[in-house]
Amino acid sequence: MDQRFDVTERFADGAQYIAGRLREGGSEGTHAVVDPATGEQVFSYRLAGTADVDAAVAAAETAFPEWAGATPGERSDAMHRFAAALTERADDLAHAESLQCGKPIKLSAEFDVPGSIDNTAFFAGAARHLEGKAAGEYSGDHTSYIRREPIGVIGSIAPWNYPLQMAAWKVLPAIAAGNTIVLKPAELTPLTSLMFAQAATEAGLPDGVVNVVSGTGREAGERLVSHPGVAMTSFTGSTAVGKRVAELATATVKRIHLELGGKAPFVVFDDADLAAAAHGAIAGALINTGQDCTAATRAYVQRPLYDAFVAAVADLMATVRLGDPFDPHTDLGPLISHAQRDRVAGFVERARGYATVVTGGEAPGGDLAKGAYYRPTLITGAPQDSEVVQSEIFGPVLVVLPFDSDDEGIALANDTPYGLAASAWSRDVYRTGRASREIRAGCVWINDHIPIISEMPHGGVRASGFGKDMSAYSFEEYTQVKHVMSDNTAVVRKDWHRTVFGDRQT
Ligand SMILES: NC(=O)c1ccc[n+]([C@@H]2O[C@H](COP(=O)([O-])OP(=O)(O)OC[C@H]3O[C@@H](n4cnc5c(N)ncnc54)[C@H](O)[C@@H]3O)[C@@H](O)[C@H]2O)c1
Numbered sequence: 200m201d202q203r204f205d206v207t208e209r210f211a212d213g214a215q216y217i218a219g220r221l222r223e224g225g226s227e228g229t230h231a232v233v234d235p236a237t238g239e240q241v242f243s244y245r246l247a248g249t250a251d252v253d254a255a256v257a258a259a260e261t262a263f264p265e266w267a268g269a270t271p272g273e274r275s276d277a278m279h280r281f282a283a284a285l286t287e288r289a290d291d292l293a294h295a296e297s298l299q300c301g302k303p304i305k306l307s308a309e310f311d312v313p314g315s316i317d318n319t320a321f322f323a324g325a326a327r328h329l330e331g332k333a334a335g336e337y338s339g340d341h342t343s344y345i346r347r348e349p350i351g352v353i354g355s356i357a358p359w360n361y362p363l364q365m366a367a368w369k370v371l372p373a374i375a376a377g378n379t380i381v382l383k384p385a386e387l388t389p390l391t392s393l394m395f396a397q398a399a400t401e402a403g404l405p406d407g408v409v410n411v412v413s414g415t416g417r418e419a420g421e422r423l424v425s426h427p428g429v430a431m432t433s434f435t436g437s438t439a440v441g442k443r444v445a446e447l448a449t450a451t452v453k454r455i456h457l458e459l460g461g462k463a464p465f466v467v468f469d470d471a472d473l474a475a476a477a478h479g480a481i482a483g484a485l486i487n488t489g490q491d492c493t494a495a496t497r498a499y500v501q502r503p504l505y506d507a508f509v510a511a512v513a514d515l516m517a518t519v520r521l522g523d524p525f526d527p528h529t530d531l532g533p534l535i536s537h538a539q540r541d542r543v544a545g546f547v548e549r550a551r552g553y554a555t556v557v558t559g560g561e562a563p564g565g566d567l568a569k570g571a572y573y574r575p576t577l578i579t580g581a582p583q584d585s586e587v588v589q590s591e592i593f594g595p596v597l598v599v600l601p602f603d604s605d606d607e608g609i610a611l612a613n614d615t616p617y618g619l620a621a622s623a624w625s626r627d628v629y630r631t632g633r634a635s636r637e638i639r640a641g642c643v644w645i646n647d648h649i650p651i652i653s654e655m656p657h658g659g660v661r662a663s664g665f666g667k668d669m670s671a672y673s674f675e676e677y678t679q680v681k682h683v684m685s686d687n688t689a690v691v692r693k694d695w696h697r698t699v700f701g702d703r704q705t
């Protein structure tokens with residue numbers, strides 16, 4: 200463990216952040232945050248029990264009227280201060296993110312943290328842009344107008360792969376719109392969500408606007424989704440858990456937003472820039488050790504480029520530097536846990552029975568043996584209906600398959616239950632245009648794979664869920680539209696009353 204960041208001291212009061220202060224969880228259980236690069240425990244905390252969730256929801260309910268009643272400009276000012284507070288803490292945030300996830304520090308410092316700060320600044324601006332239809336006399340006798348209102352207390356649940364970014368994506372549009380929130384990060388990775396909430400308080404957001412409960416899905420998560428005081432559930436995680444969350448949220452008629460798993464295709468047409476595509480495949484497949492919902496997982500390469508693409512990707516994979524996440528030269532850190540490493544290895548071992556493991560397919564030895572590391576892995580020859588092509592592996596594994604016609608490439612890209620992201624590689628604008636129209640996904644990149652930006656939405660279709668994170672679309676997810684219709688005629692018996700009462704005099 201890196202000694203520059205004393206987690207135990209920082210979270211000595213506990214890992215629940217309720218009404219503007221840290222406190223111990225009330226569950227019987229404890230949970231250890233483990234540095235996956237070493238297997239050593241970083242921090243142990245008492246998990247949130249259902250009473251902690253209830254207390255957090257109560258704090259959010261108490262804070263709601265004042266926060267919802269603040270002007271958009273006041274909320275915006277507070278969120279600009281929030282962005283500044285995060286900027287001051289950028290190094291600590293990057294450090295904590297790498298410590299709890301095993302992410303290379305260059306990824307935390309150059310992607311996760313600045314991206315989250317930029318999101319905060321974006322939603323500070325979005326707070327002042329409430330969209331609606333024009334007010335007007337649509338019936339002739341009445342003036343109609345739209346109010347865009349906050350929903351209430353939001354209960355959000357996040358995964359472990361990008362804990363800070365996920366906290367930002369859940370919290371920021373919600374509070375910009377005037378809601379208050381209870382966030383449950385994954386139990387493996389609570390640290391940066393807690394620091395994010397602390398920064399909100401330090402920036403002057405009222406106590407109870409942002410609360411964090413650190414607990415398990417079964418106990419804290421299910422209570423949060425079922426809680427009668429929570430008006431909306433927003434969830435990011437696996438499709439399997441998302442289905443359970445949807446069931447629970449539906450039982451209490453909550454609005455739901457589900458960001459679920461992915462199995463992104465990477466379609467390379469025969470006129471593509473081969474070197475660019477091979478580099479893009481490495482970056483897209485290996486970012487965050489492949490633990491990325493939008494990671495390139497299935498490369499479909501048109502036959503004339505297929506052999507050269509496989510060779511180029513295998514060569515590049517051999518140059519990827521696995522190592523200490525805190526070494527600025529490290530490209531690939533460990534997986535989140537030894538259990539996740541073993542899960543990934545299980546997919547690869549089973550694939551040996553029906554496909555070819557071209558490179559990788561093993562954990563490294565030597566100094567890295569105690570961490571949850573796994574070598575970048577390239578698989579060919581897997582049938583389209585096989586497990587490695589159809590299931591989300593969530594590790595540094597890329598499967599490459601050939602295709603012949605453009606029709607076939609697009610059909611194969613669409614042939615999994617998921618629809619989160621995809622990319623198409625070609626120099627021909629008609630081919631990439633067709634791919635962007637016909638591939639069923641929430642995002643299609645052209646000649647790139649992975650970049651995201653605060654102004655544009657992220658979210659899936661089909662088994663990848665529904666709803667949007669980031670952008671003005673996400674802001675709208677966290678507001679509800681109310682129609683106000685005001686009579687202007689001031690007569691007792693209006694024309695339309697005859698539709699109900701007829702012409703009789705009463
Ligand atoms: N679509 C996206 O934007 C996006 C982004 C990041 C990750 N993901 C997905 O997340 C998954 C990896 O993350 P994970 O392993 O943490 O996912 P997960 O579904 O196991 O857990 C996600 C969260 O749900 C909680 N949870 C578990 N069981 C629950 C229950 N019964 N009720 C309520 N909450 C429960 C967990 O504690 C965690 O906080 C992958 O499938 C990945 O694709 C999707």
Ligand SMILES: C[N+](C)(C)CC=O
Pocket residue numbers: 360361364490491492493651657
């Ligand atoms: C958050 N994002 C889009 C970078 C990756 C999702 O796992």
